[in-house]
Amino acid sequence: MPAPKPAKAESTDPRDIRIAELEAENERLTIIRDALIFRVESGSAHKPEPYAAFEHSVMLAEQVRERTEALNQAMDELKVSNKALNRAREEADTTRHRLVDAIEGIDDGFVLFDRQHRLIQSNSRFRNYWIFCGLDVPAVGTSVTEVKRRLKESGLIREEHSNEDNEGSVFLLSNDRWVQMIERPTREGGLVVLYSDVTDVKNSEMARRIKALEESERWIRVVTDHVPALIAYVGDDLTIHFCNKVYEGWYGRRGESPLGKRLDDVHSPELYLRLLPQILNVMAGDNVTFEFEETGESGEVRYMLRSYVPNFDGHGDIVGFFVLIRDITDRRKTALALEQAYDNLERRVGERTAELTGLNEQLLEEINERAAVEARLRDAKLEAERANLSKTKFLAAVSHDLLQPLNAARLFTSALLEQSFGPKAEGLVRSVSTSLDDVENLLGTLVDISKLDAGVIKPDITAFDLRDLLNNIAREFRQMATAEGLELDFVASSAVVSSDSQLLARILRNFLTNAIRYTGMGRILLGCRRQKDAVLIQVWDTGPGIPKDKLTEIFQEFKRIRPSGAQADKGLGLGLAIVDKISRMLGHEVTLHSREGVGSVFSVRVPVGRLRPRRAVEEQNSVPAAAHRLNGAKIWVIDNDHAICRGMKTLLEGWDCRVVTASSLPDLERQLDPGKAPVDLILADYHLDNDENGVNVVAAINSRRQQPAPVIMITANYxxxxxxxxxxxxxLLMNKPVKPLKLRSALIHLLQN
Known part of the structure; x- marks a missing residue:
């Protein structure tokens, strides 16, 4: 059996583990193969049958072949795995080298710590910080706490600055370089620390600060040099650190600047000893202000007002004091002069007091005399004003009684004019009517001027169309002009103005009356001119004109300009005075332009107004009064003057009216039932007997009726x-004396509605 191979070192790489398993499998298969071959070779002598031995050897050979093929396949896989492993190792080495090159290529110091915060890698920039200072570079495995401790204890870091607004901390190294340290955690829990060199940024910031300080110092220098006072700053060693030009000019001995010198070197010993107690006080923390008399280098004596203000540092310690010195020589001289003047003045006042005492006594006597005279004058003025007011109030109050008989006569003559008595009688009636007109005009003028003076008349400002007003006035005065042989031209206008229609009509009537009265021949024109925000109503005539020096005078009371050769008129000279008073009351401007021998133009400027919407409907529904008749109209006349009742009844019956007259409500009740008797209109005088008035009487009558009757109220009260x-x-209101034509128009207007 082959000897076992030595065991390899343990590896955690999966590919190494796989290779070890394949090698172990290969060894096991080799052992099995050798054991099988040995068994076949050693056991063939024990087989009883040769065929059986052959069959068994074939089977073993087949098993060996299969195991050999499996072993070869495993060896091929092992070769492939070895190749992949080699490629992976090469790629890992390449990546590692690239990472090292990248770390070495950055300009910042780089240090990498593992999850236990132990140093595992750093670049040369970080190592050079230590090498430059002759220190040992921290070895791999050193903790981050140990690295920081060695940085501080070794002297490599001289200063450390931290700011919440800035990222990381900034250090000043022993080589005078500024480094910013930034820490970043890694994904595996480690730590990356970057050390960036910010020396250039710090130097640039420092340069900007130095420039700003220099600019601030320049401005402080400019300001203090132009202040008319001596300004300086003295340190705790009594050395002058700052002073302005005025300070240098006063204390600069022989042209040398006191800047950088001690106070005992700048001032004379005598002056320094006088200043020393004040210096000790300010160095003790007190504000000091005092006056000294000093002598300049040229021997000039000046009075100086000094102020010392201590300067405290952040710990509350005094590090110097500010000096402000003002030259008060002129003020002191002025004070001395004032003191002397005061002494002289006291003496002179004493002398003059004695003189004035006598004069005062004389003045008091004169003042008492003048006060007595002024009191008498005031009493006389008040008495005159009361007399004038009493006169005007009397004229205004008695106007009703004065106009009552005139109104009755007017009604009777109007009724007579509608009767046929023959030419001679009609001429007499017309003469009476004309005389009544003259009396009415004179009396009306006097009453109007008295009421204007007494302040009885108050304007009733409304917006109205000029069409009806001008048409009525033109119709009224055209007959007068024709009777005088004059031609009256009229230019109609539908302008809307804001004024008192009755007072404005009085102004225009006075204009036309004067034009007809003073125009001997020719024509008169009544018309309007539209302006931006007003209407100019004018009356032109071809009369003799008015001299320039009389243009203002004619608006005064009882002033008349009679052209040469003209006949005397019946006027009082109050027409234009009334115009002037009414125009002032209404705020309307009245102007006059005249040329002698050519004619005159009287104008009144009236502001433009705006009608209410309902006015247009009323105008559309109105029907000319001439189109209606009063046939059979039932009219009640209530007046306490029996003459007026008879005259009104005669006039109305001449217009085919059915008239009932009464002096009071009880008088009317004796004749009929006011609540049930038919009536078309009530004519009532406002002033009745027993403190009754027409308004209350009419209200009592209409309160009994299912349908109230229309009312015309007649009065002399304006x-x-x-x-x-x-x-x-x-x-409807009508003022006395009543014009028959106007009354007829009013009756038709009310009855038709």
């Missing part, structure tokens, strides 16, 4: 509060 009150009740 106050805004009353106007708003009547409007809130849903009634």
């Amino acid at each position: 106050t805004f509060e009353l106007k708003q009150h009547i409007r809130d009740q849903g009634h």
Whole structure:
């Protein structure tokens, strides 16, 4: 039997294990083969039969052949495995060499630790750190803790800096190189440590910091050099570390800078001894401020205000102090001068006080006399204002009583004008009507100016279409112009404005009245000009014109400009004064342009307004009043003036109306049942007897009726509060004296709706 082969060293490689198994199998098969051959050769003499021995040998030969083929196949597999193993070993060696080359090729120091954190590999860069310092390189198997300990204890690391914002730690090595250490875990639980040289980055950062410090120092130097004060910093060794140019200029002896010198070398011994107690105080941690008189190098004496401020380090120790010295010589001189002036002033004040005492006594006497005079003047002014206010309030209050008989006469003459009495009688009636017009105009003007002065009239600003207002005014004044032989042209306008329609109409009527009154021949024009946010309503005439020096005067009360050769008129000179007061109340600008011998233009500027949507519907549904008649209309007239009741009844019956007049609600109840009797419209005066008013009487009547009757309220009161009150009740308001044509239009308008 062949001798057994020596045992190979144990291996963990699967391919080595497989090869060992195949070799053991080959040895076992060889042993079996040799044993079989030996048995055949040694046992043939014991076989009794030759054939049996032959058969047995054939079987053994077949078994040997099969086992030999299996052995050959196993040997082939062993050869293939050996080739694969050799290739794997070659590839592993190649990979290992490449890894070593890669580690050696990086610029950083590289160290690899296994899962037990024992050193297994490092590159030359890491080893050179140790070799450069003459230290032993850590051997394979050294722990990471031991490596770090040796780094610190050997002096290889001089400084260590850690920052949470930066990755890893930064070290300053003994060779003045900066290294950043970064640790990274491996997949198998080991550790990779990289040592990167960041010296260039550190030097660049240091250069930037130095540059920033130099720039900051330059700016500090620029600022302090331009401050009109002596500034310095003194260290704890009393050496001057910093000073500005002003400090150098004062303490620089013989042109030498005090920078870097001790205070006892800069100052004279006498001055230093005076400063020493203050220096000791500031070095003890106190802020010190004091004044000293000093003499400069040229012998100039100056007063200096010094301030010493201690400088503490991070541990609270005093490492020096700041010096701020201000020249207060001028201030001291000024203070001395003020002190002297004060002494002189006290003396002079004492002298003047004696003089002023006498003057004050005289002034007090004069002041008392003037106070008495002013008191009398105030009393006289108040008395005049009360008298004027009493006058205006009286005129405004009695306007109702003044207009009552005039209103009745107007109603009677209007009724007479609609009757046929012959030409002579009609002429007399028209003359009476004209006279009543003149009286009405004069009285209305006086009442209006008094109410404006008393503040009774308040504007009722609303948005309305100018069409109806201008049409009515043009229709009214066209007849007046024709009677005077003048031509009145009118340019219609549908502009919407924001104003008080009644007050605006009064302005335009006064314009037209003056134009007709002072235009002897020619034409008058009423029209509008649209502007951006306003409408300019103008009245043009071809009258004699107004001198330039009189353009302002005509707007004053009782001022009239009568052209030469013109006849005297019946006006009072209040028309344009009323225009001026109303325009100021409404905030409308009134302008006048005139040329003598050519004519005049009166204008009022009214702001543009916006109508409510319902207004358009009302205008579409409106029907011209002339298209309706008052035949058979049942009208109740309530007025405490019996003359007005008779005149109104005569006028309305002339329009084919059925009229019932009454002086009060009880008077009406005696004639009919107000809750059931048929009625189409109620005409009521606001002011009735026994402190009653038309609004309450009408409300009592309509409260009894299933369907309230429309109401026209007539009054001589022009106050805004009353106007708003009547409007809130849903009634139509007309002011006295009532124009018959306007009354007829109002009746038709209410009855048709």
